[in-house]
Every structure is written in structure tokens, then in C-alpha cells.
Amino acid sequence: MDLIPGIEATASALGAQRTRxxxxxxxxxxxxxxxxxxxxxxxxxxxxFESELLQQAGFTGPLHTVRxxxxxxxxxxxxxxxxxxHPDADAGGMVTMPNVNLAYEMVDLITASRxxxxxxxxxxxxxxxxxxxxxxxx
Amino acid sequence: MxxxxxxxxxxxxxxxxxxxxxxxxxxxxRVDVDPDFVRVLRTTQAKMAMPASELAASVVxxxxxxxxxxxxxxxxxxxxxxxxSRNTVEYDFLTDVVSSHIKHLRTAITGRNTS
Numbered sequence: 001m002d003l004i005p006g007i008e009a010t011a012s013a014l015g016a017q018r019t020r021x022x023x024x025x026x027x028x029x030x031x032x033x034x035x036x037x038x039x040x041x042x043x044x045x046x047x048x049f050e051s052e053l054l055q056q057a058g059f060t061g062p063l064h065t066v067r068x069x070x071x072x073x074x075x076x077x078x079x080x081x082x083x084x085x086h087p088d089a090d091a092g093g094m095v096t097m098p099n100v101n102l103a104y105e106m107v108d109l110i111t112a113s114r115x116x117x118x119x120x121x122x123x124x125x126x127x128x129x130x131x132x133x134x135x136x137x138x
Numbered sequence: 139m140x141x142x143x144x145x146x147x148x149x150x151x152x153x154x155x156x157x158x159x160x161x162x163x164x165x166x167x168r169v170d171v172d173p174d175f176v177r178v179l180r181t182t183q184a185k186m187a188m189p190a191s192e193l194a195a196s197v198v199x200x201x202x203x204x205x206x207x208x209x210x211x212x213x214x215x216x217x218x219x220x221x222x223s224r225n226t227v228e229y230d231f232l233t234d235v236v237s238s239h240i241k242h243l244r245t246a247i248t249g250r251n252t253s
Contacts, residue, residue, distance in 0.1 A: 005148045006155025013159030049163045054156070062169055062199055063156045115162060118215055122155050125226045129151060132233045133144075137240045 004130045008054060010122045012065035017116040019068045020047045024109050031100040034088040041088075042098040044074040074099055140235045142179070146171060146195040147229040153197045154222045157213050164209040167199045168218075 023045050033042040050069035053062065076099050084093035153169045160166040175195040203212035245251055 006152040009152070009156040009159040049160075051160050051163045051166050063152055063197060064160050064163070064166065064169075065156075066159050066163055111162075115215075118158050118161070118219060121219065122158050122222060125222055126151065126155065129148070129226060129229050132230050136233050136236050138237065 003133075004126045006122065006126050009063065009065050010119050010126065012052075012067060013119045014116060014123070016049055016066045016068050017112050017119065019071075020112045021109070021116070023047050023071060024105055024112060027100050028102065028105050028109075030098060031102055031105075033098055034086070034095055041078050041096045042100070043078075044076075044098065044100045045071055046074050047071055140232050140239065142195075144229065144232045144236065146175065147225055147232060149195045149197060150225050151222070151229070154218050154225065157218045158215060158222070160211075161213045161215045161218070162211070164211060166211050166213065168203055168213045169197050170200045172196045172198045 027044050030042040036042050048069040049066055051064035052067050054065050077096075078099040079097045080094045081097055082093055083089055083095045086095045089095045150171045153171060157168045172195060200212070205214065206212045
């Protein structure tokens with residue numbers, strides 16, 4: 001048995017949530033990017049999580065770690081704005097904006113950071129339990 | 139006996155850690171210590187039928203979760219956090235119990251109060 005219980009699941013979740021935070025940061029940073037490397041407006045990226053069965057010696061039961069399953073582009077069309085002065089405007093003066101909705105991104109940001117905090121508190125508790133186990137017999 | 143319960147507290151902590159880690163994984167069902175374990179523990183203690191060392195707790199998926207979200211996930215993160223605090227306190231208490239057992243043994247061996 002591990003010295004620090006539950007640390008693998010917690011560590012994997014912290015990593016997954018951090019990836020999610022990175023992607024959200026990328027979306028917000030590119031909220032007004034109308035031309036990417038491929039010449040198209042930026043497409044919002046979404047993260048999906050998968051659970052993975054934790055194989056551990058001497059343990060029976062379905063314990064799961066988390067991993068990032070896929071980072072995929074959100075295919076929904078971006079808003080089209082009339083702005084003839086814009087360098088990326090087409091012949092009709094319309095500019096296609098990225099499909100990033102700042103409100104959604106902020107909500108996702110809060111959810112991800114709360115989930116990160118929850119997992120941190122699990123890590124803190126695990127450590128406390130491990131230290132307490134070392135104190136047995138003192 | 140306290141040692142068995144300590145093991146169970148560790149396993150429960152692992153289950154809670156797994157639940158909180160997967161709080162946003164679609165389709166994940168929350169897990170907990172096998173309820174049979176607690177029942178078997180009670181009956182064996184009542185009858186003194188079997189030494190406690192033969193018992194082992196295991197983790198099973200919780201079939202009776204109160205709510206399941208549309209994505210098939212049944213974790214309620216608030217409950218899990220509360221459950222974790224409770225379990226940690228229980229664990230602290232059990233380590234104290236084990237410590238005091240050891241202290242008693244030492245007193246019996248040496249004849250002195252070593253604390």
C-alpha cells in the first residue's frame with residue numbers, strides 16, 4: 001500500500017485540471033484572433049476528461065485516475081461582424097470573429113480552479129494522514 | 139481491530155480521492171467501501187466468530203447514489219469533501235487508539251510508565 005493514500009488519483013486530477021486551465025487561458029487570449037496560422041479565425045478548444053482504472057498491487061475495486069482524453073476544436077461558426085476597416089475583412093466588409101464566448105470561458109475557468117482547489121485539499125488531507133501514521137507509537 | 143479500521147479508513151480515503159479526482163469525468167460512478175464489509179465487521183464483533191485480521195475491505199461502485207447528472211456522473215463534490223474531513227478525523231482518532239495500545243504494552247513490559 002502507498003505511504004500517501006489516494007495520491008495517484010489526486011495527482012492525475014491536478015494535472016488534468018491544469019491542462020484545462022491552460023486551454024481556457026489560450027481561448028481567452030485568442031478571443032479576438034481573426035487570423036491563425038492557417039489564415040482562419042481562431043477556433044475555441046475544448047477539453048474532455050477520461051477516467052483510467054488504477055492498477056495497484058494488493059487492491060481490489062474500481063479506483064480511477066483522470067487523464068485528458070482529447071483536446072478538440074469547437075466547430076461552431078464564429079460571429080460575423082461588419083467592419084470594412086478591419087485588415088481581415090472580406091470583399092463585403094464582413095469579419096468572422098473567433099467562436100470564443102468570454103462568459104463561457106470565465107465560468108469554465110472558475111469551475112476548473114475550484115476543482116483544482118478541491119483536489120489540493122485532498123492532497124493536504126492525504127499528507128496529514130500519512131504524517132499521523134508515522135506518529136503511531138510515539 | 140483498530141488496525142483493521144485504520145486500513146478501512148485508508149481505503150475509504152482512496153475512494154474519496156478517486157471520486158473528487160473524477161468529479162468532472164462523464165460517466166464516472168462514485169465508489170465507496172463495500173457496505174458488506176461494515177456489516178460483516180459488526181456481526182463478527184458481536185459473535186467473536188472470526189479474528190478481525192481475516193477481514194479485508196474492498197471498494198465497489200456505489201449503486202445507490204442519490205443524484206446522477208445528465209453526463210452520467212454521480213459525484214457530489216460537497217458530500218465528498220465533508221466525507222473526507224470526517225474520515226480524516228476518524229483516522230486521526232484510530233491512530234491515537236493504536237498508539238495508546240502500544241503504550242500500554244510498553245508499560246506492561248517495562249513496568250514503568252514511559253509516557
